[in-house]
Amino acid sequence: MKTAAVVTIGDEILIGQVTNTNAAFIGQELSEVGVEVTRMIVVGDEYEEIMAAFREYYEKVDAVLVTGGLGPTHDDITRKVVADFFDVPLVMDNSVLENVRDRLAKRGIALRKVNEEQALVPSGCEVLMNHWGTAPGMLFDEDGKFFVVMPGVPHEMQNLMREYVIPRMKQKAVGQVIKHRVLRTTGIAESSLYELLGDMGVLLGGKAKLAFLPSQIGVRLRITVKSATVEGADSIIGEVEREIRAKAERYIYAEGEVEIEEAVGRMLAERKLTISVAESCTGGFISHRITNVSGSSAYFDRGVVSYSNRAKMDILHVPGDVLEKFGAVSEEVARAMAEGVRKISSADIGISVTGIAGPTGGTPEKPVGLVYIGLADSAGAVVERRVMPDERLRFKDRVSQAALELVRKRLLGLS
Amino acid sequence: MKTAAVVTIGDEILIGQVTNTNAAFIGQELSEVGVEVTRMIVVGDEYEEIMAAFREYYEKVDAVLVTGGLGPTHDDITRKVVADFFDVPLVMDNSVLENVRDRLAKRGIALRKVNEEQALVPSGCEVLMNHWGTAPGMLFDEDGKFFVVMPGVPHEMQNLMREYVIPRMKQKAVGQVIKHRVLRTTGIAESSLYELLGDMGVLLGGKAKLAFLPSQIGVRLRITVKSATVEGADSIIGEVEREIRAKAERYIYAEGEVEIEEAVGRMLAERKLTISVAESCTGGFISHRITNVSGSSAYFDRGVVSYSNRAKMDILHVPGDVLEKFGAVSEEVARAMAEGVRKISSADIGISVTGIAGPTGGTPEKPVGLVYIGLADSAGAVVERRVMPDERLRFKDRVSQAALELVRKRLLGLS
Numbered sequence: 001m002k003t004a005a006v007v008t009i010g011d012e013i014l015i016g017q018v019t020n021t022n023a024a025f026i027g028q029e030l031s032e033v034g035v036e037v038t039r040m041i042v043v044g045d046e047y048e049e050i051m052a053a054f055r056e057y058y059e060k061v062d063a064v065l066v067t068g069g070l071g072p073t074h075d076d077i078t079r080k081v082v083a084d085f086f087d088v089p090l091v092m093d094n095s096v097l098e099n100v101r102d103r104l105a106k107r108g109i110a111l112r113k114v115n116e117e118q119a120l121v122p123s124g125c126e127v128l129m130n131h132w133g134t135a136p137g138m139l140f141d142e143d144g145k146f147f148v149v150m151p152g153v154p155h156e157m158q159n160l161m162r163e164y165v166i167p168r169m170k171q172k173a174v175g176q177v178i179k180h181r182v183l184r185t186t187g188i189a190e191s192s193l194y195e196l197l198g199d200m201g202v203l204l205g206g207k208a209k210l211a212f213l214p215s216q217i218g219v220r221l222r223i224t225v226k227s228a229t230v231e232g233a234d235s236i237i238g239e240v241e242r243e244i245r246a247k248a249e250r251y252i253y254a255e256g257e258v259e260i261e262e263a264v265g266r267m268l269a270e271r272k273l274t275i276s277v278a279e280s281c282t283g284g285f286i287s288h289r290i291t292n293v294s295g296s297s298a299y300f301d302r303g304v305v306s307y308s309n310r311a312k313m314d315i316l317h318v319p320g321d322v323l324e325k326f327g328a329v330s331e332e333v334a335r336a337m338a339e340g341v342r343k344i345s346s347a348d349i350g351i352s353v354t355g356i357a358g359p360t361g362g363t364p365e366k367p368v369g370l371v372y373i374g375l376a377d378s379a380g381a382v383v384e385r386r387v388m389p390d391e392r393l394r395f396k397d398r399v400s401q402a403a404l405e406l407v408r409k410r411l412l413g414l415s
Numbered sequence: 416m417k418t419a420a421v422v423t424i425g426d427e428i429l430i431g432q433v434t435n436t437n438a439a440f441i442g443q444e445l446s447e448v449g450v451e452v453t454r455m456i457v458v459g460d461e462y463e464e465i466m467a468a469f470r471e472y473y474e475k476v477d478a479v480l481v482t483g484g485l486g487p488t489h490d491d492i493t494r495k496v497v498a499d500f501f502d503v504p505l506v507m508d509n510s511v512l513e514n515v516r517d518r519l520a521k522r523g524i525a526l527r528k529v530n531e532e533q534a535l536v537p538s539g540c541e542v543l544m545n546h547w548g549t550a551p552g553m554l555f556d557e558d559g560k561f562f563v564v565m566p567g568v569p570h571e572m573q574n575l576m577r578e579y580v581i582p583r584m585k586q587k588a589v590g591q592v593i594k595h596r597v598l599r600t601t602g603i604a605e606s607s608l609y610e611l612l613g614d615m616g617v618l619l620g621g622k623a624k625l626a627f628l629p630s631q632i633g634v635r636l637r638i639t640v641k642s643a644t645v646e647g648a649d650s651i652i653g654e655v656e657r658e659i660r661a662k663a664e665r666y667i668y669a670e671g672e673v674e675i676e677e678a679v680g681r682m683l684a685e686r687k688l689t690i691s692v693a694e695s696c697t698g699g700f701i702s703h704r705i706t707n708v709s710g711s712s713a714y715f716d717r718g719v720v721s722y723s724n725r726a727k728m729d730i731l732h733v734p735g736d737v738l739e740k741f742g743a744v745s746e747e748v749a750r751a752m753a754e755g756v757r758k759i760s761s762a763d764i765g766i767s768v769t770g771i772a773g774p775t776g777g778t779p780e781k782p783v784g785l786v787y788i789g790l791a792d793s794a795g796a797v798v799e800r801r802v803m804p805d806e807r808l809r810f811k812d813r814v815s816q817a818a819l820e821l822v823r824k825r826l827l828g829l830s
Contacts, residue, residue, distance in 0.1 A: 222432070283707070294774065
C-alpha cells in the first residue's frame, strides 16, 4: 500500500463553518507510516456526490479513508452509500447496538429508533468498535484495496485511527518510509535563503525534497525523504540537515514545532540567566510570548509596557531630554529602555522595542514600520534598526520575533 | 454562477503539517454571496496532479478557486500549470514587477532572479495586484467560466478575495441571497444562553436559522437567513436580532468580527477615559489585546507584567506584608495591584489579574485555574474570583476576556 485519498463528508466543511482538521490529522498519521496521501477531497451530504468520490478514488489509490456522515440525523447518509457502493445490504450489528445502548444509558438517555440505525453496517464489513462514541468504524480490506469509514467527530476518529487503522496500515505499508524534518529559520528572507543554500539539486542529490514555507516570523525548511527503511530515511535526512546547517546554521533557531521563545527560554534556563522586557509598539506581546512557555518564571521576572513617554520616564527612567531630543522612536530611547528595565529588575538581560506600528504616525524620516530593538547586558548595549511595515498584528509578530532573535544571537556570541 | 470548487495546492496540506484554513475561508465567503461550493480538493506540488484537478473541475463547476504554489522557489509550479492549461505563454507583467521590487526595497532587499519570476503571468489573464505580498492573483473570466489563482499565504489570499474576487462574484451570483449575522456574547454558558433565549422555533418563526458557536472566550450566535432579495434578508435578520437582544442584551458585547477589546476601547474613547493594566498570570496578554486596537494610545498609557512578587512591590507598590499574609494569588493582592497601577499611571481605571495558570503550582485551597480579577476606579475597587482551569494559552484567553468583560460591565453600571 503506497497511496491514499482522504474523503471528508459534510456540508459544514464546504460552507467554511468548520475547518477540515480531520483531513490534516489523517494526512499526518499516514505520512508517518509511509503512505502517501495524493488527494484530499471534501464532498457535501449528497448521495450522488459521495458515491462519485468513492468510485473515483477507489480506482485511483490503494487506500481510501472516509470520515463524516455517520450521525443519527437525517443528513447523515454515508452508511447507505457505502452499502450500495459495495453492493451489499445494511444489517444490524448486535455488538454495536449493545455499545450504543450502554453509552446512552450512562447518560440517562433511552435508546430511540434513530440511535438504533447507527448499529446498521454494510454486510461483510469489519466493524471497528467505537469505544468513544456511538457510530462504529467500517473497514473493507479486499482485492488489494483498503477502504475505511469513520465518524467525523474528531476525537472519535482519532481514537479509531490510532487503535485500528494505523496498526493495520503499518502492516501493509511496504516498500517505503516517508520522513520529514522541519528546520525553523528567522532573520533571512525566503529568496536570500534560497540563494544561500545554493543548487538544491546538488544539495539533495535526488534523494530528498526541500520545501520553503515562509511566514511573517521566518521561513521553515521542510526536508522530506522517501526510503526503503527507517534507518535509510534517517541517514539521508541527517545528511541533508548537515548540508543545510553548514550553510545556514546561524539562521536556524529550532527544529519542528518549537517556537523561538521556547528555544531562547531553554538557553536562558541552562545558563541560569534572567531577562526583562520593556516594550512600546508590541504592547505586551513579547512578554506574552515569553510567558507562554511553561517554566518561564524561572528566568522572566517582569515586563513593562511603556506605551506613553510618561511611562517610559516613570518606570524605566528614560531621561526626558533624551525623549525630547531624539523622539520616542529612536536608537537612544531603545537603549535607555533596555538599560532601564535591566536595572530596575536586576535581570541579566534587558530587551526593548520602540517603533511605529501604523497605520498612522509615520513621517518621511520615521516611516510606519520603523522599529528600534535594544538589548542590554553586562557587556553593554546594542540596538538594531529595522523597518518592517505590516498589518498591526503581523507587525507585532515580526518585531517580537526579531527581538527574541536578537537575544538568541547575543547568547550565541553572534551579536 | 451557482457552483464552485476550491482547489488547494501544497504538499504541506497533504502531509497534515498545515490545516487547510484557506479552503474554509473561501467556502465561507462564497456561501455568503450565494455560490455553492460543491467540492474542495487538495493536491500536491506535482504538475500532473494540478493539471488533472484543473481539467476535472473546470468542466464540472462554474467557478474554480485555486490557492498555493505561487512562491519564488522551485516547488512552486502553479503558474506554469495555469499557463499550459489555458495554452498561453508566461509573460512578464511590469506593474507586478514594480510591486515586487517596491516591496522588497522597503525591506532593504535587492530584487533577485527568483523574485522576478513572480512577475510572470499567463498571457491574457487579468492580474489581481497583490498589495499585501509579492505574488499576484490571476483571473480568467471567459466562456461562462470563472477561474482564479491566488497565493497560499492566508492574509494575502484573504485580501485578494475581499478586494477583487468576491465583488466580482457577487455581480455574477444569481438566485438567492444568503445572509449571516453574528452576535458575540461572553460571561454566559452555551446551555444557559440556550435556556435564556427560550423556544427557538417561536423566536425564528421558520424564517431563519440560529447556530450556537461556543469557544473559550464566549458563545457566538449566528443568525442565517435565505431570501430572494437583500432587503428581505436584512429585514428578517434585523427582526431576529431584536428578539435576541430583548432577552440577552447584557451578554452581547459586539457584532461580527469585533473583539471585546475593541468594544471596550470604543467606550473608553467616547467617554475620554484612560486605563492601565497590571497582570501576572496573563503575562502581558491583556496589554497586548488592548493595544491590538488601532488608536488605543488615546486611552492606554501603560501595562505592567509583574510576574514576580518583587516586581509587584517595586513597580505597583503592593505591600510586602499583604503578599506574605494572603499570598500573591489573593483578593487583597489583586485589589492592591489594580489600585497601584491606577495610581502610578494616573489612569481613570486600573485593572489587574493574578492567578495560577498551571499545570503546576496548585493547592487544595488555591487550585490551578484560580484567578482574581481586580478593577479600581474613582468609585473604589472590585475583585472577582474565578476558577477557569485550562491549557496555558486558553487560560490566558479566558482570563483576559473576563478582565475586559469586567471593564465593560463597570462602564455599563452592571458591576
